[in-house]
Structure formats: structure tokens, C-alpha cells
Amino acid sequence: RLGLDPKLLTQILNMSSGMCWSSDSYNPVPGVMEGVPSGNNYQGGFWTTLMAKDLGLAQHTTTNTKTQIPLGSLARQIYRVMCACGYADKYFSSVFQFLPTPLLP
Template identity: 85%
Template sequence: MVGGVKEEYQAAQELLTCMGANVVYCGPVGSGQAAKICNNMLLAIGMIGTAETMNLGLRLGLDPKLLAQILNMSSGRCWSSEVYNPVPGVMEGVPSANNYQGGFGTTLMAKDLGLAQSTATDTKTPVPLGALAHQIYRVMCARGYANKDFSSVFQFLREEEGQ
């Protein structure tokens, strides 16, 4: 997600593709960052929703792999359930399979949600779910999850309820 003068973006596009496969011109300076914080706000909200849903399913006696399979073939499917499931044992090669090590840190998610909150305030845009996600990730940072992947929200929710 890149913002700036379009001609300068086009001149740097080949170099930018070395940094990532998907390089998208978003408009003037700052628009790339705007797109990034919007994307990350949705990612945070989606991950919390996936973690809550999976936790409820476990509490109802559902097998987590079966629930993930059902979600991913139904209208609840999202990136957090299909590609980056937060429940240990559901998927291989994701942070939840490695005690939430690696991935995108909770501190970084809290920072991006803070940026989203600031811009929402500046533009008088209501983002109640974004605000709640920001609060959840800030509490997680204060309670020892700062260096874990943001998908550790599943573990945080399980601890909050006393399992």
C-alpha cells in the first residue's frame, strides 16, 4: 500500500515488488498508511470475532478442527479462521501452533489500532468495534501478551474467563 506522487510510485514500482508481491498505489502521500490502518483494524476485529467464536464452540463441546472446517465453508469464513486460526492444534505453521511466537505482534496491532482511533477521531468517524478492539489489545499488552502474536487474543479470552 503506497501513497505519493504517481510518477514516483511508477518509477519505484519494480523495487517495491522486491518487498512484497502485492504492491498497490493508493493515491497521494499518506493514503498507503490510511489503507494499512483500515486493513489492520478489520484484521483485529476479525481475529477477535474468530477467537470468540472458536472459544464458544469449544465451550459447547465442538471439535475445534470441525468448527473451523464448518466456518470456512460457510458465511463465517474469514482470513483469521481460514489462514491464521488462533486455536492451538487447528492449523500447522501459524503462531497458535507455536505458543503464539512469530507473526504480527500484539504491540504492533495495538499501535495500528491507536493510529486508526486517532484518524477516526480526526475525521469524526464512528468506529465502535475498532475502539473495542483497541482496548482489548491494549489490555493484552498490559497483561503479558505484548510480545506474542496478535492471534493470542484467543488465549487471552480463555484466561479471562478462568477456563
């Protein structure tokens, strides 16, 4: 939204403490990397439905252990809404495209 070139920003992140698996190996921004789901309309890999399921399992465990995970709960809600909005069979990093939608506050 600020007009930054995603490829340049990725290079900067990957040369600093911002480097992580998402930016270095499976960048969620279309056009930054070839051969990754974001470059193929988020097809293949770990689906959004699987992420929602795993976040549900994590939430179940934390409920049983009386552990609070407010960000985990929010993440689960986001992935459940994504599934309901047609992203169920997309790679989970399609959240990159979903989050700017007006469905979330």
C-alpha cells in the same frame, strides 16, 4: 466451551459463508493448523503491540475526522490490556486465549 471439536468446526466454517482468512489461513485456535503462530504458543508474526499501535493510529484518524468507531475503540482497549498483561510479544491472534479471562466484563 460447548465441547465442539475445533478442527471440525473450522472445516464447517470453511465450507460455508463463515470462511475467512482467520479460519482458513491463520487459525487462532491451537492445534487446528500446523505452521501458524497459534500452533507455536503465538510466537512470530504480527505482535499484539503492533496491533495496539495500528488500532491507535486508526482511532487517531477517526477522531480527526469525527468518525465514531465504537468497536475499534473497544478492540484497541483489549489489545492495550493484553500488552499490559504479558501478551505484548505474542501474535495478535492470542486474543483468542486472552478474551475468556476475567479481566474484561
